[in-house]
Amino acid sequence: MNKNFKIVVLAKQVPDTRNVGKNAMKEDGTVNRAALPAIFNPEDMNALEQALRIKDKYPGSEVLLLTMGPPRAAEIIREGYYRGADGGVLLTDRKFAGADTLATSYALSMAIKKINPDIIIAGRQAIDGDTAQVGPQVAEKLSLPQITYAEDVISVEDGKITVKRRLERGVETVKSPIPVVITVHATAPDCRPRNAKQLMRFKHAKTQTEEMDNEHNSYLPIHSLESLRIPEWGVADVGGDEIQYGLSGSPTKVKKIENIVFQAKESKRLTSSFEDIDMLMSELISSHTIG
Amino acid sequence: MNNIIIYIETEGGKIADVSLELLTKGRVLAQKLSCGLEALLIGSNVSNLVPELYQYGASKVHLAEDASLEHYLTLPYSAIALDLFAKEQPQIVLFGATSVGRDLAPRVSSALKSGLTADCTSLEIGDHKEAKSGKEYKDLLYQIRPAFGGNIIATIINPDCRPQMATVREGVMKKEELSTPVEGSINTIDVKSILKPEDFIVEILERHIEERKIDIKGSSVIVAGGFGVGSKENFNLLYDLANVLGAQVGASRAAVDAGFAEPARQIGQTGVTVRPKLYIAVGISGQIQHTAGMDQSAMIISINSDPNAPIHQLADYSIVGDLNEIIPRMIKSYKLNSK
Numbered sequence: 059m060n061k062n063f064k065i066v067v068l069a070k071q072v073p074d075t076r077n078v079g080k081n082a083m084k085e086d087g088t089v090n091r092a093a094l095p096a097i098f099n100p101e102d103m104n105a106l107e108q109a110l111r112i113k114d115k116y117p118g119s120e121v122l123l124l125t126m127g128p129p130r131a132a133e134i135i136r137e138g139y140y141r142g143a144d145g146g147v148l149l150t151d152r153k154f155a156g157a158d159t160l161a162t163s164y165a166l167s168m169a170i171k172k173i174n175p176d177i178i179i180a181g182r183q184a185i186d187g188d189t190a191q192v193g194p195q196v197a198e199k200l201s202l203p204q205i206t207y208a209e210d211v212i213s214v215e216d217g218k219i220t221v222k223r224r225l226e227r228g229v230e231t232v233k234s235p236i237p238v239v240i241t242v243h244a245t246a247p248d249c250r251p252r253n254a255k256q257l258m259r260f261k262h263a264k265t266q267t268e269e270m271d272n273e274h275n276s277y278l279p280i281h282s283l284e285s286l287r288i289p290e291w292g293v294a295d296v297g298g299d300e301i302q303y304g305l306s307g308s309p310t311k312v313k314k315i316e317n318i319v320f321q322a323k324e325s326k327r328l329t330s331s332f333e334d335i336d337m338l339m340s341e342l343i344s345s346h347t348i349g
Numbered sequence: 350m351n352n353i354i355i356y357i358e359t360e361g362g363k364i365a366d367v368s369l370e371l372l373t374k375g376r377v378l379a380q381k382l383s384c385g386l387e388a389l390l391i392g393s394n395v396s397n398l399v400p401e402l403y404q405y406g407a408s409k410v411h412l413a414e415d416a417s418l419e420h421y422l423t424l425p426y427s428a429i430a431l432d433l434f435a436k437e438q439p440q441i442v443l444f445g446a447t448s449v450g451r452d453l454a455p456r457v458s459s460a461l462k463s464g465l466t467a468d469c470t471s472l473e474i475g476d477h478k479e480a481k482s483g484k485e486y487k488d489l490l491y492q493i494r495p496a497f498g499g500n501i502i503a504t505i506i507n508p509d510c511r512p513q514m515a516t517v518r519e520g521v522m523k524k525e526e527l528s529t530p531v532e533g534s535i536n537t538i539d540v541k542s543i544l545k546p547e548d549f550i551v552e553i554l555e556r557h558i559e560e561r562k563i564d565i566k567g568s569s570v571i572v573a574g575g576f577g578v579g580s581k582e583n584f585n586l587l588y589d590l591a592n593v594l595g596a597q598v599g600a601s602r603a604a605v606d607a608g609f610a611e612p613a614r615q616i617g618q619t620g621v622t623v624r625p626k627l628y629i630a631v632g633i634s635g636q637i638q639h640t641a642g643m644d645q646s647a648m649i650i651s652i653n654s655d656p657n658a659p660i661h662q663l664a665d666y667s668i669v670g671d672l673n674e675i676i677p678r679m680i681k682s683y684k685l686n687s688k
Contacts, residue, residue: 191454232553234551311508313477348595
């Protein structure tokens with residue numbers, strides 16, 4: 059029985075919407091998106107840890123990151139390397155632009171078919187959209203079973219994986235044949251820290267796009283070492299039905315966007331009367347701060 | 350044909366509140382669209398729940414009953430839903446944004462190549478004109494939801510694909526039964542003809558109730574208490590408010606040291622650092638040891654009986670008074686205003 063698994067971790071680079079502190083606000087009270095740092099989506103970190111734990115148990119296994127995004131999302135692959143992944147692929151192409159969850163899932167599923175892994179692990183949801191849709195949709199596109207809300211991969215034995223799921227009111231342990239798509243919940247263990255040796259070794263891992271950008275930048279080393287090249291795949295590399303990518307593959311359209319306007323920073327003193335409290339609560343509800 | 354179908358979730362032999370809330374909302378949408386409101390009920394021994402669905406306005410209940418369907422499983426449940434939607438061609442399908450709804454709905458939407466919007470906070474019917482082509486659409490479902498960590502509100506539409514699908518969280522819509530139930534009918538789904546053995550390749554080994562670990566960092570609203578809360582019993586008021594708001598309870602070091610709250614809830618230099626959308630500081634004086642862990646919160650409300658407590662300087666809103674009066678008023682006001 060094969061004891062080495064090829065594991066793909068789906069990860070997304072997202073704006074850090076959790077840390078919308080006061081310095082990320084524009085004067086009109088709306089969020090200054092440019093001021094938000096781009097980070098590794100938190101639950102995708104939990105997913106990476108689960109993948110690395112499988113590799114700890116079965117050391118011949120291979121952990122690969124798969125991310126879709128603009129060229130700068132190559133940072134996700136490097137971050138994966140620093141924490142112990144064996145490689146990754148950046149899925150990037152203008153034709154993917156404007157994708158909703160369905161078109162995103164289609165692109166990811168085509169890339170996964172090319173990689174042909176035994177286990178696919180993703181975060182439950184990304185903090186910029188909070189939809190939790192891409193995992194199940196990727197599973198459906200690949201005709202694979204899905205295990206959502208995972209907290210712990212307990213074992214992988216005899217072609218079957220046993221996973222503990224975290225639900226609203228309790229936990230559930232399920233067993234599924236592999237290949238399978240698993241989405242990992244935030245209650246799963248945090249990802250291990252970066253490994254200093256890995257960091258030194260892989261900080262120069264670059265995509266071809268990044269290398270070309272750096273060529274006239276003489277003090278940056280140019281690495282043409284094949285092992286440090288992060289592959290970039292576009293539509294031409296993964297194939298498939300072009301109409302199902304990007305905007306044309308997205309059934310949902312955004313009709314309207316309203317920015318939430320936060321109260322300007324000035325201390326308002328209220329009494330403990332019901333009228334004052336009621337005014338405050340109504341304001342919090344209408345600004346969608348609560349409710 | 351072209352009706353609204355609500356997916357009915359059950360837990361422990363009862364209908365989930367969110368499903369009844371969706372039926373209540375579905376009545377309004379169905380009236381605007383002059384279409385029928387129907388329910389899809391899947392499970393084992395669930396036919397006794399059908400009258401309650403009539404009470405909430407479902408005029409037809411699609412019933413899939415089988416011993417193999419006792420607990421939710423992605424593959425058989427989605428196979429039944431897909432078979433039904435192919436036959437009935439609903440224009441709208443709504444699911445609760447629960448761990449079940451958020452597992453089932455995307456699987457179904459992918460198979461139908463139709464759009465899905467998660468965690469809607471409001472659903473309306475309206476028209477749309479495509480800016481480029483000038484093509485006009487009548488009576489679309491406006492799926493309104495916060496995005497970008499709650500910093501924007503987006504209206505999503507699904508112009509060309511059917512059904513239009515959305516999930517809605519529990520407690521967002523109001524639940525109201527009819528004074529007289531509708532005269533409904535049952536469409537019994539032939540489960541055996543739909544399900545295949547390979548739909549059961551994922552098996553449930555065990556299910557049990559287990560308390561969730563405390564995770565205050567991940568919460569967008571935090572109700573935190575300090576030494577000024579006075580006792581462990583008074584902290585229960587904070588839990589009441591947090592439950593209503595969907596918030597987590599945090600605590601200052603002084604409150605943790607006094608035994609009012611568990612160490613995992615400690616916020617500050619020696620606890621965790623949080624930056625929620627809303628931080629409600631109750632009975633917290635505002636020492637740097639605490640504020641270092643929360644002063645980046647997007648909005649801060651302070652509640653303290655001492656008008657000179659430093660926490661008020663940091664707050665966007667400060668309320669001076671007794672927490673035993675203020676918190677029940679906040680809960681009452683929230684309940685009055687949120688529906």
